[in-house]
Amino acid sequence: MNNQSHTSNVVNIYDAHPINEGQILEKMKLDGVDLAALTEDILQNYDMDHYDGLAAIDKLAQSAGIEAGSHVLDVASGMGGPARYLAHNYGCQVTGIDLTTSRVEGAQRLTDMSGLSDKVKFQTANALENPYPDQTFDVVIGQEAWCHIPDKPQLIKECVRVTKVGGCLAFTDILERGGLSPEHRDEISQGLGYSKLGTLSDYQVFLEQAGCVVEEVEDLSARWAVILRERLEMYKSLRPQTIEMLGIEAFERWDHVYTLYVDQIEKGHLGGGRFLARRG
Numbered sequence: 001m002n003n004q005s006h007t008s009n010v011v012n013i014y015d016a017h018p019i020n021e022g023q024i025l026e027k028m029k030l031d032g033v034d035l036a037a038l039t040e041d042i043l044q045n046y047d048m049d050h051y052d053g054l055a056a057i058d059k060l061a062q063s064a065g066i067e068a069g070s071h072v073l074d075v076a077s078g079m080g081g082p083a084r085y086l087a088h089n090y091g092c093q094v095t096g097i098d099l100t101t102s103r104v105e106g107a108q109r110l111t112d113m114s115g116l117s118d119k120v121k122f123q124t125a126n127a128l129e130n131p132y133p134d135q136t137f138d139v140v141i142g143q144e145a146w147c148h149i150p151d152k153p154q155l156i157k158e159c160v161r162v163t164k165v166g167g168c169l170a171f172t173d174i175l176e177r178g179g180l181s182p183e184h185r186d187e188i189s190q191g192l193g194y195s196k197l198g199t200l201s202d203y204q205v206f207l208e209q210a211g212c213v214v215e216e217v218e219d220l221s222a223r224w225a226v227i228l229r230e231r232l233e234m235y236k237s238l239r240p241q242t243i244e245m246l247g248i249e250a251f252e253r254w255d256h257v258y259t260l261y262v263d264q265i266e267k268g269h270l271g272g273g274r275f276l277a278r279r280g
């Protein structure tokens with residue numbers, strides 16, 4: 001698949017993703033949330049699309065030393081959950097960029113509804129062509145999203161370029177660990193919109209080549225094998241809403257590829273990692 005078709009595939013997948021603005025609002029209404037008085041303390045239970053919930057954001061924030069004066073960039077920010085959580089809980093300013101316009105617009109509307117628009121903003125952009133000037137941000141974060149981005153050395157280079165000297169990149173991502181068959185790699189890449197996945201050591205090399213000192217590397221694979229099984233069950237529990245919003249075909253396509261993905265995580269062919277690197 002060339003870069004152009006890969007980009008369209010990713011956008012199509014996220015335009016039809018089971019976690020979306022409509023589903024987040026619907027679930028809150030079903031739970032009796034008063035949307036006219038929505039706060040981040042409530043919204044944070046509905047709007048995340050990474051693994052290990054709020055604890056995973058806290059881990060990145062604390063390792064990177066995010067504080068009230070920080071300006072953070074979330075690269076591939078999705079529905080904006082981590083960006084709002086960081087602004088609300090750490091008092092920082094957060095900018096999110098994402099390739100998929102429907103995600104950016106939805107993230108902005110949820111931010112407006114929760115009263116955080118003075119601290120959090122979103123922009124449609126490809127992370128490989130970051131629109132911000134050199135050394136704009138104190139910290140760049142990313143969670144379970146860089147797996148979609150084809151040219152990882154260029155991605156890291158762009159993230160480092162917009163980080164201030166002495167600032168940090170703190171991110172988690174889905175990784176290859178060996179043993180994945182070419183057929184399963186193709187099926188998962190196509191169905192979930194992944195490009196060639198990095199490994200724990202690939203990312204360390206790319207970070208060092210871009211002028212960073214790698215301070216922390218953590219293999220999250222064992223933990224993710226547990227989390228991902230639960231996540232598959234969560235997607236299955238969204239069956240009625242997903243069919244109503246996106247149709248049975250979309251539900252079955254997602255269910256099939258996600259089942260294969262979780263199986264490969266449990267077999268140890270795929271996994272996850274957390275990285276903290278400082279720009280020298």
Ligand SMILES: C[S@@+](CC[C@H](N)C(=O)[O-])C[C@H]1O[C@@H](n2cnc3c(N)ncnc32)[C@H](O)[C@@H]1O
Nearest residue numbers: 048049050076078098099100126127143145148
């Ligand atoms: C799993 S979601 C992100 C979830 C978010 N980090 C969170 O924790 O809620 C992955 C996001 O990556 C975005 N994405 C994929 N390729 C991208 C690229 N080249 N540049 C920017 N965003 C991209 C997708 O549009 C999608 O919104």
